Amino acid sequence: MSSADSSGRAARRGGELILTLALLAALLAALLPVMRVVKPGGWLLGAVLLATAVLAAGFVARRFRLPAVAVSLIEAGVWVAFMTVVFLRHTALLWVVPTPETFEAVPPLFDEAIERITFGAAPLDDHPSLAFLIVGSMGLLAIIVDHVVLTARMPLLASIGIVAVSLIPAIAVPRQVDVMAFVFLAVAILFLIRAETRSRERPLERESERAAGVPATAVGIGAIAVVVAVVATPLLPQPAVRAGGGLGPGPGIDATLQLGDDLRRPEEIEVLRVRTDAQSAPYLRATTLSRFEGGIWEPDQVRTVPLDSELGLGSVAVGPDVRVTETTTSVEVVNLASVWLPVSFPAVSVSGLDGRWAAVPYNRTVISQSGSTQGQAYEVVANVPRPSLEQIRQFNAGGPELRDQTTSLPPETPDIIIDLAAEVTAGADNDYDRLIALQRWFRGGEFRYSLEAPVEEGFDGSGAEAVAEFLEQREGYCIHFASAFALMARSLHMPTRIVVGYLPGVATTDVVDSQTVYSVSSSLLHAWPEVYFDNVGWVPFEPTAGLGVPTAFSPAASLPGDPDDPSTATPGATPAPTSTPTADPNSPIDPRDEALPGTPLGGANPLPSLGVALLILLLLAVPFLVSELRRRQLTAAGRGGDAAAAWTLAQDAAIDVGIAVPASESPRSFAQRLVDLHGASPEDLETLVRAIERASYAPTGARDYWLGDAATDAATAVRRQLLAAAPASRRILAVIAPRSLIVRPGSVYAGGAPATR
Structure with a gap:
């Protein structure tokens, strides 16, 4: 085994550890708004411990190179054992092994929690039934996002789910935007996305040349998110209060x-x-x-x-x-x-x-x-x-x-x-x-x-x-x-x-x-x-x-x-x-x-409706804007000598139009498929393949194999050719909702549609 292979595997293990910690931080950030609805108590400690135990079990299982299904089953076993010991041990065998009585005790706990949420006044008192619901939900969420991020390598999709969960307490009990909690969540998600990106990078890649665009992109995304949450959110119509002697969800009046x-x-x-x-x-x-x-x-x-x-x-x-x-x-x-x-x-x-x-x-x-x-x-x-x-x-x-x-x-x-x-x-x-x-x-x-x-x-x-x-x-x-x-x-x-x-x-x-x-x-x-x-x-x-x-x-x-x-x-x-x-x-x-x-x-x-319409258009434009920022970042890195960035431009274009980008396919084989089935230029792809092959086998720090701007120009041309060959509907989606934002080359979800030509 070469020293390069050893350092690569060590880097991947270190990257997975950082990614697991980043995922835990994002889950904890999503848990903070719950304290507005339920008074802090044992449920908070239980949720933190269960999320930590699930993610730790997944990390250890992957160290032994177990398949993804086995990793998820181990995490599920940790979830069942924890929930049984903490909440249902009096019905379990040896306080750990569930019995039929254990399963019979779950529905009453769930029903009581729902009843307290439906008829209680926030902040709700800490109660075992609420703790059971919150802790169990946090554990299941940890299992799901662990699979999405570390197995499927789709951190943006997991981030959307985490943000959606964090919004539930705000919908139930509307208040002014908690800027600090939102900033903490935004930082945690940006750290998660960046950690996932770094975990896929080879240790020999030129980090100094690639790092220039990453902080700017992260700061730009964070600034957009904070502006939308702090400035645009108050412009939306308030959820209504239901008349009838009690409140509905919000400080307003519903006249129906x-x-x-x-x-x-x-x-x-x-x-x-x-x-x-x-x-x-x-x-x-x-x-x-x-x-x-x-x-x-x-x-x-x-x-x-x-x-x-x-x-x-x-x-x-x-x-x-x-x-x-x-x-x-x-x-x-x-x-x-x-x-x-x-x-x-x-x-x-x-x-x-x-x-x-x-x-x-x-x-x-x-x-x-x-x-x-x-x-x-x-x-x-x-x-x-x-x-x-x-x-x-x-x-x-x-x-x-x-x-x-x-x-x-x-x-x-x-x-x-x-x-x-x-x-x-x-x-x-x-x-x-x-x-x-x-x-x-x-x-x-x-x-x-x-x-x-x-x-x-x-x-x-x-x-x-x-x-x-x-x-x-x-x-x-x-x-x-x-x-x-x-x-x-x-x-x-x-x-x-x-x-x-x-x-x-x-x-x-x-x-x-x-x-x-x-x-x-x-x-x-x-x-x-x-x-x-x-x-x-x-x-x-x-x-x-x-x-x-x-x-x-x-x-x-x-x-x-x-x-x-x-x-x-x-x-x-x-x-x-x-x-x-x-x-x-x-x-x-x-x-x-x-x-x-x-x-x-x-x-x-009409102004409130117009404001809502403009905000919806802005939100719909976010995927395009983020994709454009990423493309410009990769283009700048490619022109700076990073052949991997230029190659990623071509891979992202293929994913956007529905072309499969499997991890098992070599760059030369992938390029030949784009030429034969999707109308790409052989000359441009030959330039790209030579650039990525030279970069992959060149000694560390060597620049004699750099093709200058030729690789980046070729990648831009290939992207334009793939978009032109795709059907009109696929081409529109590739621009306004690019799949490459959530699907990474080589991931299990990087499948594609039938050939366009």
């Missing part, structure tokens, strides 16, 4: 209520801070939903007008002698990214906003035409109708020709909805008392508020059937309470709609301008029904058991002051309709009007 959705509650955060001159903190509405189709309450598609125009919110129109109270509420957005602005109802003016905002006269809500609610501080003036009990009992719930969508029932509405509505309201003789009877029935103790019941009891279906099942089970969250109330009221011929917004906040010890500051958290996102009354407008009700404040009006004798007495009248009260622009709930829909964001009528701000 799906009855079949179960509610997940990540870490609770403060979203708003509110203070008001009213006697108590008000409900804050975001938008209303009148159309119920396919099990989904959808936002109203109605006209919008500029907030500061005279056709904006306007004054409140009520019947004669109906008292109106004016309140002023100040809102500071702490952590809420939404186009829907939380406002008290019925708002007549909103001031202090930055950016372009529009009013929706139909439901007195405010939406953004550019930007979001994040960072806004504003003041809402609301004129609240205060009819007496005697007045509200005289008014009908209906009105002249309201919109069909506020009174329509789904086709084939289950009988239980109609029958229970009639049964519960049988003793009432006016619309208001019927609604109060419904409200009292829902809140009277027969129903239980539960975020888990819809999933556990299996009525996470859609449509009115879900409401019917809720009325049978009598457990659910506010979406079910509000939907059942609204549909039951519609069965009594009353117009109803659903409101999405926030419950009143919790009083804090802070006081500003003699007003108590209330804190509104993300868990207070809520849905409640409204019913339209003549001479009053839309009146909110609160049927959800155990939440909010139930609706009730007082007799005239108990109301303070005389509404006709100017000394006691509320400033801004409008006891009768006026000729000024008002928020008429019966206003027709005009297709020419500006529509709400996300509705099909147009007029929405």
